[in-house]
Amino acid sequence: MSTNDCQTVQRHLSAYHDGELSAAQNEAIAKHVGYCSACAAELASFESLGSAFDQSPVLARPSDLWQRIERELPAPAEPVTLSRRPVMLSGRFVTWIRESPYGAGLVSMAASVLVLLGAGLWYGEERGGVKEMGSGGAMAMHSHDGEEAMSAEHMVEFAGVMNDYLQKLPSDPDAAEQMLLSKYNGETVDSDGAVKLVGYRPIISGGLPEGYSLASTSVLKMPCCTCVKAVCKRSDGSTLVLFEHDDEEAAWFGDRPSSMAMCGDKDCCLVDLDSSIAATWKQGSRSVTAVGVRDQEEVATLVNWLGNRVES
Structure with missing residues (x-):
C-alpha cells in the first residue's frame, strides 16, 4: 500500500x-x-x-449556585412604567425555587420540556416537517419508516441486478445494457434530453479523453436515484460505462472487495469486479461511478479529464 x-x-x-x-x-x-x-x-x-x-467526570453543581444567580440579576429601576418594567422573579418565588424540594423539580421539568421541544422541532424538520403528533403525525412517521424499509429492500434487489449486469457486460455489453434499460425504465437521450429529465447536463457532454468515444447516453430510474448512464467505447472496441448519480453508491456492488485510493486528485472507492474494477468518486455535487475500468491508472485518467471539463 x-x-x-x-x-x-x-x-x-x-x-x-x-x-x-x-x-x-x-x-x-x-x-x-x-x-x-x-x-x-x-x-x-x-x-x-x-x-x-466518555470517562471524564461531570462537574458537580456548586452549593451557592442560586446565590450567584440572584446576585447577577439586575435590580429593577424605579420608577418605571409598566410597559418598560423588566420581567423579574419575585424574591419569594426565587427563594421558594431554591429551597423547596418542589422548586428543584420544577426547574428540572422546565429544562426537560425545552430539550424535548428542541428535539421535536429538529426531528420534525429532519423527517420532512411533520406538523402534528396526533394520529395523522403517527401515520406520517409510520409511512416514512415504511419507505426506508422499502428502500433497503430495493437496494438489496438492485445489488443483485448489478451483479447480473456485471456478469454480462464483458461478453455481451449490448445485452447487459438492454437489461438495465428494461429493468429501470431507461430512456435513451442526448445531453439536452438528459437536462429535462435530471435537471443537469451530463458530465460526458464535455467530451471524453482521446481513445474513447460515446456510444449512447440514457437516463435510468434506479432505486437509489435517477441517474445518467453513458456507454463509452475504447479504441479497441471494449466497453466502459459511466454512471452519474446523486447518491454515494452505498450498496451497488454487494460484498465485493473494495479499497480506498487516490486517483488523480480525488479520493476513490475501488471495487474488485474480477476481470475489471469499478471506481466511485465525488465530482462536484454528484458522484461518478465507472464500471469496467481496467486499472487505477485508467481511473486517474478519467478523473483528471472529467474534472477539467467541469472546471472549464
Whole structure:
C-alpha cells in the first residue's frame, strides 16, 4: 500500500470512527487498517480520545449556585412604567425555587420540556416537517419508516441486478445494457434530453479523453436515484460505462472487495469486479461511478479529464 493510500485512509478515519461512511468505504478502511500499523495507530488515537471523553467526570453543581444567580440579576429601576418594567422573579418565588424540594423539580421539568421541544422541532424538520403528533403525525412517521424499509429492500434487489449486469457486460455489453434499460425504465437521450429529465447536463457532454468515444447516453430510474448512464467505447472496441448519480453508491456492488485510493486528485472507492474494477468518486455535487475500468491508472485518467471539463 503506497503513502498516498495511507493519506487517503487517514483523511477518512474520523468519519470511519464515527460511523459516517458508506458500507463500501467502511469495508475498505477496515481492511487497510487491519494490516497497516500506522493507520491502525492513528485510528487508536481517535478511540482513546473518545474513551477519555466518555470517562471524564461531570462537574458537580456548586452549593451557592442560586446565590450567584440572584446576585447577577439586575435590580429593577424605579420608577418605571409598566410597559418598560423588566420581567423579574419575585424574591419569594426565587427563594421558594431554591429551597423547596418542589422548586428543584420544577426547574428540572422546565429544562426537560425545552430539550424535548428542541428535539421535536429538529426531528420534525429532519423527517420532512411533520406538523402534528396526533394520529395523522403517527401515520406520517409510520409511512416514512415504511419507505426506508422499502428502500433497503430495493437496494438489496438492485445489488443483485448489478451483479447480473456485471456478469454480462464483458461478453455481451449490448445485452447487459438492454437489461438495465428494461429493468429501470431507461430512456435513451442526448445531453439536452438528459437536462429535462435530471435537471443537469451530463458530465460526458464535455467530451471524453482521446481513445474513447460515446456510444449512447440514457437516463435510468434506479432505486437509489435517477441517474445518467453513458456507454463509452475504447479504441479497441471494449466497453466502459459511466454512471452519474446523486447518491454515494452505498450498496451497488454487494460484498465485493473494495479499497480506498487516490486517483488523480480525488479520493476513490475501488471495487474488485474480477476481470475489471469499478471506481466511485465525488465530482462536484454528484458522484461518478465507472464500471469496467481496467486499472487505477485508467481511473486517474478519467478523473483528471472529467474534472477539467467541469472546471472549464
